[in-house]
Amino acid sequence: MKITVAKNSGFCFGVKRAYDLACVNSKNCDELYIFGKLVHNDDVCRDLKRRGIKEIKSLGAAKNGTVIFTAHGIGPDAYEKAQSRGMRIIDTTCPKVMKAQRLAKNYAGKNYRVIVFGDKNHTEVKSILKWSENRAIVVGSLERAKKLRIDKRKKYRLISQTTQNVKEFENVKKYFAGKLPDFECFNTICDSTDNRQNEIRKLAKANDAVTVIGGRDSANSKRLYEIAKAINPKTYFIENARQLKKSWFGDIKKVAVSAGASTPKWVINEVISRIGKSQKG
Numbered sequence: 644m645k646i647t648v649a650k651n652s653g654f655c656f657g658v659k660r661a662y663d664l665a666c667v668n669s670k671n672c673d674e675l676y677i678f679g680k681l682v683h684n685d686d687v688c689r690d691l692k693r694r695g696i697k698e699i700k701s702l703g704a705a706k707n708g709t710v711i712f713t714a715h716g717i718g719p720d721a722y723e724k725a726q727s728r729g730m731r732i733i734d735t736t737c738p739k740v741m742k743a744q745r746l747a748k749n750y751a752g753k754n755y756r757v758i759v760f761g762d763k764n765h766t767e768v769k770s771i772l773k774w775s776e777n778r779a780i781v782v783g784s785l786e787r788a789k790k791l792r793i794d795k796r797k798k799y800r801l802i803s804q805t806t807q808n809v810k811e812f813e814n815v816k817k818y819f820a821g822k823l824p825d826f827e828c829f830n831t832i833c834d835s836t837d838n839r840q841n842e843i844r845k846l847a848k849a850n851d852a853v854t855v856i857g858g859r860d861s862a863n864s865k866r867l868y869e870i871a872k873a874i875n876p877k878t879y880f881i882e883n884a885r886q887l888k889k890s891w892f893g894d895i896k897k898v899a900v901s902a903g904a905s906t907p908k909w910v911i912n913e914v915i916s917r918i919g920k921s922q923k924g
């Protein structure tokens with residue numbers, strides 16, 4: 644069986660930077676906390692715990708010490724709270740997320756209607772909303788966009804969660820561009836997401852089966868799975884090698900392996916090795 648591993652798989656620039664900063668600081672900080680999950684991947688979270696980094700859901704749960712803010716970004720209230728508690732902050736917010744936050748802050752501050760194309764429950768989108776002082780509006784799909792009540796006297800600006808589907812974003816943009824007299828769009832979808840999605844489309848067509856590796860709460864991994872599954876029905880979503888089933892590869896000659904931006908290399912390597920062994924014996 645031929646196994647093709649997507650070139651764009653595993654940690655993206657933003658996640659690698661956040662993970663490396665967490666690891667380096669774990670060696671010289673006594674009280675090191677991480678506010679929320681560094682990434683939506685249980686293997687990575689367990690690894691950080693082993694390094695002595697404590698995951699907290701509220702800053703009130705931390706003794707004074709150092710707190711890591713994750714690549715997904717955080718609202719301004721968290722910076723204020725950490726500072727008022729005398730905590731040192733290691734801010735690993737991805738610069739690309741920061742760009743979306745700044746656009747939301749600037750345009751909402753000038754009384755524009757800011758629309759965020761994204762998942763309203765995702766940490767990144769919540770942070771963008773907070774920077775807009777909760778004035779931005781989130782739409783998760785073209786259907787939702789069509790239901791939005793429009794005020795033609797207002798100026799509208801559209802941005803996106805960095806890990807959204809590029810094609811769906813284009814559809815939403817086209818819809819608003821045809822409806823709103825004063826409209827501008829900023830494509831804040833990350834190149835890394837775009838490249839992964841383009842690559843998996845090609846791989847899903849060229850292979851008999853596809854395996855996507857990612858955490859169950861990882862938005863970008865799920866998106867890869869959905870794209871591949873729509874093209875190739877033999878697409879499987881797993882978190883790690885333990886979830887692979889031998890039966891998936893019985894008559895398969897070519898399989899593609901891709902992984903979300905929060906999947907570590909060691910998990911990808913285990914999956915490749917296990918798939919390689921699945922037709923033996």
Ligand code: SF4
Nearest residue numbers: 655657737739805833
């Ligand atoms: S997917 Fe892109 S925006 Fe998100 S953390 Fe990675 S590099 Fe940054």
